Amino acid sequence: MPIHEEHLIRPENIKTKDNLVIDGIDVSGHWSTFIESRVVTDYNEEMEEEIAALPGGEFIHRCWQCGSCTNSCTVNAINPEFNPRYWIYLIRMGMESELLRDKDIIWQCVSCNKCTYACPRDVFPEGVMKATSHWLELKGHTEKSPSMHFDEVFAEQIIETGKIEEGRTIRNFFKRTGQSLTQDWMIQMVKNLISNLPVKLLISMGLANVLRPKTRNWAAAGAAISEYAEEKQEEQREALGLTELVEMAKQETESLESKANS
Amino acid sequence: MSEKNEKYKKVAYYPGCALEGTGHAYNRSTKQVGKALGLELDEVKNWNCCGAMEVKNIDPKIQTYLSSRVLSIAANEMGHDVVMAPCNGCYHNLKKAEYDLEKDEKSKEVVERISKKAGHKTYEAGEVETIHALDWIKDAIGEEGLKERVKNNLNGMKIANYYGCMYTRPRHIFPEKDQGPGSESTLEPHFMDDLLEAAGAENVDFPLKTACCGGAHTLSDSDTSTKLVLNILKAAEASGAEVIATECPTCHSGLEMHQIRAEKKYGEKTNVKILYFTQLLGVALGLNAKQVGVHENVSHSMEFLKEKGLT
Numbered sequence: 001m002p003i004h005e006e007h008l009i010r011p012e013n014i015k016t017k018d019n020l021v022i023d024g025i026d027v028s029g030h031w032s033t034f035i036e037s038r039v040v041t042d043y044n045e046e047m048e049e050e051i052a053a054l055p056g057g058e059f060i061h062r063c064w065q066c067g068s069c070t071n072s073c074t075v076n077a078i079n080p081e082f083n084p085r086y087w088i089y090l091i092r093m094g095m096e097s098e099l100l101r102d103k104d105i106i107w108q109c110v111s112c113n114k115c116t117y118a119c120p121r122d123v124f125p126e127g128v129m130k131a132t133s134h135w136l137e138l139k140g141h142t143e144k145s146p147s148m149h150f151d152e153v154f155a156e157q158i159i160e161t162g163k164i165e166e167g168r169t170i171r172n173f174f175k176r177t178g179q180s181l182t183q184d185w186m187i188q189m190v191k192n193l194i195s196n197l198p199v200k201l202l203i204s205m206g207l208a209n210v211l212r213p214k215t216r217n218w219a220a221a222g223a224a225i226s227e228y229a230e231e232k233q234e235e236q237r238e239a240l241g242l243t244e245l246v247e248m249a250k251q252e253t254e255s256l257e258s259k260a261n262s
Numbered sequence: 263m264s265e266k267n268e269k270y271k272k273v274a275y276y277p278g279c280a281l282e283g284t285g286h287a288y289n290r291s292t293k294q295v296g297k298a299l300g301l302e303l304d305e306v307k308n309w310n311c312c313g314a315m316e317v318k319n320i321d322p323k324i325q326t327y328l329s330s331r332v333l334s335i336a337a338n339e340m341g342h343d344v345v346m347a348p349c350n351g352c353y354h355n356l357k358k359a360e361y362d363l364e365k366d367e368k369s370k371e372v373v374e375r376i377s378k379k380a381g382h383k384t385y386e387a388g389e390v391e392t393i394h395a396l397d398w399i400k401d402a403i404g405e406e407g408l409k410e411r412v413k414n415n416l417n418g419m420k421i422a423n424y425y426g427c428m429y430t431r432p433r434h435i436f437p438e439k440d441q442g443p444g445s446e447s448t449l450e451p452h453f454m455d456d457l458l459e460a461a462g463a464e465n466v467d468f469p470l471k472t473a474c475c476g477g478a479h480t481l482s483d484s485d486t487s488t489k490l491v492l493n494i495l496k497a498a499e500a501s502g503a504e505v506i507a508t509e510c511p512t513c514h515s516g517l518e519m520h521q522i523r524a525e526k527k528y529g530e531k532t533n534v535k536i537l538y539f540t541q542l543l544g545v546a547l548g549l550n551a552k553q554v555g556v557h558e559n560v561s562h563s564m565e566f567l568k569e570k571g572l573t
């Protein structure tokens with residue numbers, strides 16, 4: 001008997017028996033598959049509010065579960081486990097442990113906004129995906145995702161210089177995520193480039209790494225952005241009830257440091 | 263001549279970071295095509311990054327500020343009323359900033375605060391109009407004007423036009439689209455089709471015009487990107503296309519990069535060529551392939567253009 005949306009049921013809860021007799025009636029064969037019922041008691045009632053407090057999550061409460069987001073989703077088409085509608089449901093129900101089963105794929109949203117286009121309730125599911133992966137990181141459920149590393153390397157460079165120099169962003173990203181820059185396909189790409197381009201241009205591209213592009217008189221803007229970003233982070237920590245934790249950790253390190261110094 | 267037509271003849275030009283890096287062939291070909299068509303580009307002075315896809319994930323209002331600074335310089339320091347951005351990401355972010363500054367008080371507050379500290383005039387919604395390179399050529403020259411200027415007809419070259427995500431989604435930041443005949447459609451965009459057809463191309467029926475190439479995770483989740491790109495490449499080939507025309511440096515280099523990666527990693531080889539629409543228009547206007555940077559692309563198309571007698 002095929003089970004509808006089988007991937008939403010934990011495999012250990014699906015029971016199939018070869019021979020089964022219930023109340024003296026032989027139900028072997030077609031009727032031998034059961035889903036074990038279970039009881040959920042560990043609701044996290046704050047979860048929806050916390051995710052709504054992060055950028056992108058603001059409109060999660062509007063969702064009426066039509067499923068258009070999942071239906072149109074780019075990543076869902078290559079991985080059926082990627083299911084924005086279902087995650088929004090879990091978040092609104094406060095079913096944290098269920099959500100955590102998918103914690104390592106939520107960040108894979110490619111921000112294509114197909115869901116936003118399809119959503120009849122202006123939930124902005126793309127934003128909800130970003131807010132959710134952000135929440136998972138802030139709460140310590142996941143390591144920083146490769147994508148968040150990339151965003152940070154990128155943002156830091158803009159705050160510093162006002163512009164992006166791609167070579168530098170790429171190098172820093174690989175460094176931060178501990179990957180080697182010399183992946184075979186990258187080498188092939190560079191080979192293709194070299195076979196196409198005159199040497200002179202390559203040298204000037206190499207020079208671009210030295211003479212980094214910069215926006216002139218950027219310091220004031222960079223400082224103002226940093227200041228605002230820090231304030232925002234503080235607000236987010238507060239919304240997620242993490243302020244105390246951060247304070248404790250700070251005190252802890254300070255006392256360790258002073259011990260080490262004395 | 264319509265009002266728009268005149269207004270777009272001289273615009274502020276915002277190339278953005280990618281066009282100074284991986285997308286320099288797009289930069290070169292855009293400028294060359296503009297020159298060949300007698301359109302003037304005035305580069306935004308001392309511009310900064312628009313925030314790309316990444317900054318909004320740190321905080322969306324920082325992205326709004328970054329884009330607003332570019333708009334402010336174009337409007338207040340240079341006196342322009344139109345900014346043209348050829349990169350889908352830049353175009354999208356400038357549009358989004360415009361929308362947010364019109365509708366959202368909080369965004370306004372943050373932009374005002376940072377602009378003051380940074381020491382420049384705060385951008386006010388409505389001071390400039392942001393357009394894409396497609397709007398620019400379509401409205402300043404138009405299909406008829408283009409036809410008159412074509413020297414090397416593309417001669418039925420089979421092209422799949424690939425628009426990507428950021429040019430049409432989310433729809434609310436593009437209030438001028440979906441306004442009936444003559445306007446761009448967010449569901450089935452056609453401006454690139456129109457221009458290339460005027461240059462003599464035969465556009466194939468391509469179902470993945472606005473599919474996603476996974477550009478946001480080109481490096482951080484390469485396997486997903488490779489799958490998405492491979493889908494696009496195969497669909498283009500199945501539609502009978504010899505070339506995929508692109509209008510965004512991120513999409514373009516994503517397609518090129520993952521075409522190679524798909525072959526190296528999964529043994530999936532595709533032969534469809536990848537060219538910026540400005541490169542195709544350029545050769546049609548009689549520029550040679552090098553002038554529009556075809557030799558700077560990662561994927562090799564020189565031979566192909568030679569075979570077609572276009573260079």
Ligand code: SF4
Nearest residue numbers: 063064066067069119
């Ligand atoms: S499309 Fe919108 S309303 Fe429908 S399930 Fe997704 S988020 Fe909810």
Ligand code: SF4
Nearest residue numbers: 073109110112113115
């Ligand atoms: S933005 Fe993310 S969640 Fe929405 S359709 Fe694209 S990949 Fe799916």
